[in-house]
Amino acid sequence: MRKHIDHTQHTRKVLPDNVRPLQIEGKRRFSHLMRDTNRAFLPGNKESTNVVRVAFILPEHFSMMAFTAAVDALVTANLVQTSPLFKFETYGVSTEKVSSDLGIEISTEGSLDRLNGKGSGEFDVIIVCGGFRCSMAENKALTELLKVTAKNSAVVGGIWNGAISLAYAGLLDNMQCALHPDNHAFMRERFTNVKVTDNTLELEPSVITSAGPASALEMMLQLIDQLQGRDVVRAVREILSCDQVVEQGSIKLTAATERPIIPDNLRDIIQLMKANIEDPLNVDELTGCIGISRRQIERLFQAYLDTSPSRYYLELRITQARRLLLQSNDSVTNIALACGFVTSSHFSNCFKDFFGISPSHVRDKYRQDFS
Structure with a gap:
């Protein structure tokens, strides 16, 4: 009707x-807006020869919401193509099983010892996912891992106060950094060469940082854009942005x-x-x-x-x-x-x-x- x-x-x-x-x-092609909506089902999506390998480091009490937001972006990117664009693994700092800030225990691929055994060069991106109750003390094994990772020209990232681990490794010297406001004072006092900003997200050429769950998603979308192209990230946004709040108090799906x-x-x-x-x-x-x-x-x-x-x-x-x-x-x-x-x-x-x-x-x- x-x-x-x-x-x-x-x-x-x-x-x-x-x-x-x-x-x-001889075949019909969607206009650009509808092509993003239907990308996962269209013929001719070439098999990716550039599968990006990502490792998430999860310290005790990491933010579950920030972690799942970051992972969701990668999983959705795989769904909008006919072949995977990303592969990711998770690692605990000292143990294989890690408790999140929600008290939910996550079984990872192993601790940092196993990751060091495999070689950090196996990954293109390594991200430390922090949380409100995560320790800000230095972990020597993680510091060394991040230094080696950076030497291998991989991208390193920090979510919430995960950026503090990057600072211990000297990877944020003279760079802009985003992290949770609760940790600004510590970062400025302990690492005077780091340029802490009030932004929720900072993207340097090989270092990415975000302040919390919402910016973790946006950080990964920006990373997908850089590594796999604008068409892919547009298709991911099409799926993940349906409940974006465009005005204060608005709950209408967009x-x-x-x-x-x-x-x-x-x-x-x-x-x-x-x-x-x-x-x-x-x-x-x-x-x-x-x-x-x-x-x-x-x-x-x-x-x-x-x-x-x-x-x-x-x-x-x-x-x-x-x-x-x-x-x-x-x-x-x-x-x-x-x-x-x-x-x-x-x-x-x-x-x-x-x-x-x-x-x-x-x-x-x-x-x-x-x-």
């Missing part, structure tokens, strides 16, 4: 299914189409499209609802999304169909109708043009991968 429109004011339209989207080698850069008129049009997936509106009907001209709508889509209204509408419906295929047991025919396609055969052909495989095959593949 259509929403937000008076049927008596408009004639029946031709569905926009026959619009030809951007194409490469999506890429609701980012501040998009004008209100364009946002309203997209929301109207989303509300009318099963029975799509044509451009003239959209203009009647929004109160701007057809030419204005076309200019908005071209300027901000680099596509046409009809083309974006089709991509939106195909994306909705992909979600229903993977998240429900409904038949392909019913999903086709629910997403505004007249016949299941036309839907299947259109879906295959975008994703490279048929609707039934993508459902089978998804269930095999996640079973």
Whole structure:
């Protein structure tokens, strides 16, 4: 059923299914915004030859929230590609089992002794994840490990007061550093060459630091951007930023189409499209609802999304169909109708043009991968 429109004011339209989207080698390609949303399911994602190896050092009472935020970014980056981009391992400082600040015990791959035995050169990134109750005393083994890691040109990082371990190793001398405000006084008094800032995140060429859980996530997103590219990090943000609080007190879920850069008129049009997936509106009907001209709508889509209204509408419906295929047991025919396609055969052909495989095959593949 259509929403937000008076049927008596408009004639029946031709569905926009026959619009030809951007194409490469005869196949349809999503415009950039919808490509980020569908990246994990698109054909042609090349297998990565640059798998980044990350080690997390977990001292006693480390921040579980900060640690999981950092790891979540890496795991999600792997999910948006057809092959892994990151591999990570965890290590305790002196024991294999480490208790977090929540009292939850984590079993790691081993202590620093085992990591030293493997060789720090095995990792491209080593991050020390601190916490509110973590000791600020120096651990000689960790200091030596970080020094060797830096000599091997790996990236070193500190979360919360994990940066203090980097300072003991001399890796923050004359560099800007972010850490939890509770530790600012200690860092400034003990390490006079370290430039403690009030920022929640600092990125130096080979040293990264963050002040807490929220900035730990952003730190890892910035790292992913540097190591694996902007397309990957955009796709990760698409997944992880849905509950970002954009205004004080706001709890509304946000999506890429609701980012501040998009004008209100364009946002309203997209929301109207989303509300009318099963029975799509044509451009003239959209203009009647929004109160701007057809030419204005076309200019908005071209300027901000680099596509046409009809083309974006089709991509939106195909994306909705992909979600229903993977998240429900409904038949392909019913999903086709629910997403505004007249016949299941036309839907299947259109879906295959975008994703490279048929609707039934993508459902089978998804269930095999996640079973």
